[in-house]
Amino acid sequence: MTIVFIISLSAIAWLFLLLFWGSFWRANQCIEGHNTNNTQLKVYPTVWAIVPARDEAEAISISLSSLLNQNYLGKLFVVLVDDNSRDRTSEIAQQTADKLNKNLLIIPGKPLAEGWKGKLWAMQQGVDYARQQTPKPDYFLFTDADIKHDLNNLGQLITKAETENLDLVSLMVRLHCQSFWEKLLIPAFVFFFQKLYPFPWVNDSKKSMAAAAGGCILISNEALIDIGGIATIKDALIDDCSLAKAVKSQGKNIWLGLSKTTISLRIYDNLKIIWDTIARTAFTQLNYSAWLLFGTVISMVMIYLTAPVCLAIGIYTGSWLVVGISALTWLLMTWAYLPTVRLYNLSIPWAFSLPAIALLYTLMTIDSAIKYWQGKGGAWKGRTY
Numbered sequence: 001m002t003i004v005f006i007i008s009l010s011a012i013a014w015l016f017l018l019l020f021w022g023s024f025w026r027a028n029q030c031i032e033g034h035n036t037n038n039t040q041l042k043v044y045p046t047v048w049a050i051v052p053a054r055d056e057a058e059a060i061s062i063s064l065s066s067l068l069n070q071n072y073l074g075k076l077f078v079v080l081v082d083d084n085s086r087d088r089t090s091e092i093a094q095q096t097a098d099k100l101n102k103n104l105l106i107i108p109g110k111p112l113a114e115g116w117k118g119k120l121w122a123m124q125q126g127v128d129y130a131r132q133q134t135p136k137p138d139y140f141l142f143t144d145a146d147i148k149h150d151l152n153n154l155g156q157l158i159t160k161a162e163t164e165n166l167d168l169v170s171l172m173v174r175l176h177c178q179s180f181w182e183k184l185l186i187p188a189f190v191f192f193f194q195k196l197y198p199f200p201w202v203n204d205s206k207k208s209m210a211a212a213a214g215g216c217i218l219i220s221n222e223a224l225i226d227i228g229g230i231a232t233i234k235d236a237l238i239d240d241c242s243l244a245k246a247v248k249s250q251g252k253n254i255w256l257g258l259s260k261t262t263i264s265l266r267i268y269d270n271l272k273i274i275w276d277t278i279a280r281t282a283f284t285q286l287n288y289s290a291w292l293l294f295g296t297v298i299s300m301v302m303i304y305l306t307a308p309v310c311l312a313i314g315i316y317t318g319s320w321l322v323v324g325i326s327a328l329t330w331l332l333m334t335w336a337y338l339p340t341v342r343l344y345n346l347s348i349p350w351a352f353s354l355p356a357i358a359l360l361y362t363l364m365t366i367d368s369a370i371k372y373w374q375g376k377g378g379a380w381k382g383r384t385y
Contacts, residue, residue, distance in 0.1 A: 003314075003319075003322055004319075004321060004322060006306060006310065007306055007322060007325045007326050008325060009302065009306075010307055011328060011329040013302065013303050014303070014329055014332035014333055015332065017195070018332060018336055021195070021198060022200050023200055024195050024199065024200070025191070025195070025336040025337070025340070026339055027190075027191075027339040027343050028339070029199040029200065029203065029256070029257040030257055030258045030259065031156050031160065031171055031259050032259065032260055032261060041073075041159060041162055041163075044073045044074025044158065045074055045139050045158060046074060046075045046135045046136065046137055047072070047074060047075070047077070047137065047138065047139045047154060047158065047218075048077045048078075048079060048126075048133075048137040048140055049077065049078045049141040049154075050081065050123055050126035050127060050140055050141065050142050051063070051067070051078065051079065051080045051126075051144075052081050052083055052118075052119050052123050052126070052144075052145065053080055053081065053082055053083060053085065053093070053145035054082075054083035054085050054089075054118065054119075054122070054145075055085050056085070056087075056089050056145035056146060057085075057087040057088045058265075059145060059146040059265040059266070060080075060089050060092050060093050060096070060145055061092055061093075061095075062148050062265055063145050063146055063147055063148055063149075063265065064078070064093055064096045064097065064104065064145075065096055065100060066147075066148045066150075066151070067143070068096075068100050068102040068104065069100065069102075070149065070151060070152075070155070071151045071152050071155060072154045072158070073155070076154065077105065077133070078105065079105045079126045079129060079130060080093050080106045080107070081122040081125050082106060082108055083109040083119070083122040084111070090106055094106060105129070107129055109122050109125060110125060115234060115235055116234045117234065117237060117239065119239060120230055120234050120239050121234070123230055124229070124230040124231065127224070131221075136221070138220065138221055139158065139161070139218055139220050140218070140219050140220075140221060140224060141157070141217070141218050142214070142216075142218075143216050143217070144214065144215045144264075146264060146266045147173055147215050147216060147262065147264055147265070148263050148265055149216075149262050150261035153216070153259070153262045157169050157171075157216075157218040160255065161218060161220070164255070166254060166255050167219065167220045167222070167223035167247055167252035167253055167254065168212065168218065168219045168220075168223060168243070168247045168253075168255070169256075170212035170213050170216060170217045170218070170254070170255070170257075171213060171216040171256075171257060171259040172190060172193065172213040172215075172256070172257070172259070173213070173215045173216055173259050173263055173264050174259055174261070174263045174264065174344075175189070175263075175264045175266075175268075176265065176266060176267050177344045177346075178267075179267075179270070181268065181269065181270055181271050181274055182274075183346055184350075184353060184356075184357060185271075185274050185357060185360065185361075186268060187337075187340045187341055187343070187344045187350070188337075188340075188354065188357040188361065190258075190340055190343070190344075191336075191340040191354075193211075194340070196211075196285075197209060197241070199211075199256050199258075202255075203254070203256060205253050208248070208249075210241065210247070210248035210249070211245075212241060212243055212244035212254070212256055213240055214240030216259070216262060217240065217243065219243070219247065226252070227243075227246040227247055237284045238281055238284055238285060244256070258343065275360075275364055275367070278361065278365075278368070279367045279368040279371060281368070282365040282368035282369075283368035283369040283371075283372045284372075286365075288369075288372060290369070293366070296362075296365060297362055297365070297366065300359075300362045300365075301362070303358075304354060304355050304359070305355055305358065305359060306326075307329040307330040307333065307355065308330065308355045310322055310325075310326040310329075311323060311326035311327060311330065314326055330355070333354050334352050334354065337351045338351045
């Protein structure tokens, strides 16, 4: 009866997640679904796009072209902060702007200041520069240097912010998903992120939950001033969620959603790249707590791995009650994962792979803790935090 009890707990957990955990699994908070293109504003605010870039020579031309060519009716200024790149990032960026006959401001980044994380230090320099210029920024668009923006993206973000009284609007952009390992693990990253921070709860002003996706964040200058600026989160490794938390804690409204047309150019074509990316911040998400790590591992095993293990045991022992509950549990988790799988245009069989995916993510989280204890945590482009 013990195994029946265990698999029943897993089934109950999935029923709870499906019915009571913010409808996270529906993956329906999409910027494109809000018809922002059909809404005209009386006045379009001035936006300064800040692009922190470190060793982004491969992607910078496509990324900047998508920003410089935005179909935006207001004033848009693009600032690239070269965070001490060791490649031709600045050179290619300037060539791109010249070819398009567009204005691009390139700031050579200062050496990393003590107590700051690299990306945030670069963003701070961009903000400082923009605030000294005319016209002053009404909004900042913080975007990574490997994001290809839909040509209407900024207009959609601004329209949503202005019409819904939002101080921060952020997009989980569509991640690259072509190789086997990308198809196996990338949609699951989006799924787990939504489970950790259910977007409907993030977007509910009555709930304290806050999150953002660092690849694309629009924030009002007023909100940034009110929270004390970037300096408030200067040492945050998970800077996007820290920024969203700081904004929402001030009683301001935020919105986090998915995009089908603004995409990431970063390619994760092998397991090691994805593994290292997840392991870089997974233990940070657990506040470097060994107890939270232990609880997370137990939870992942109970929620994701119990069903296939118990199904195999049930078949082997001929316990059809165990087989039935195990199969139902697996179907529930597959049903939960299916909308995210469809978001990435993958076939239904990929949705059944969630237990194997969860096992890999659990191992990545354990590895993240080990690297932190070894003093190797947070490694990114030649820096270790």
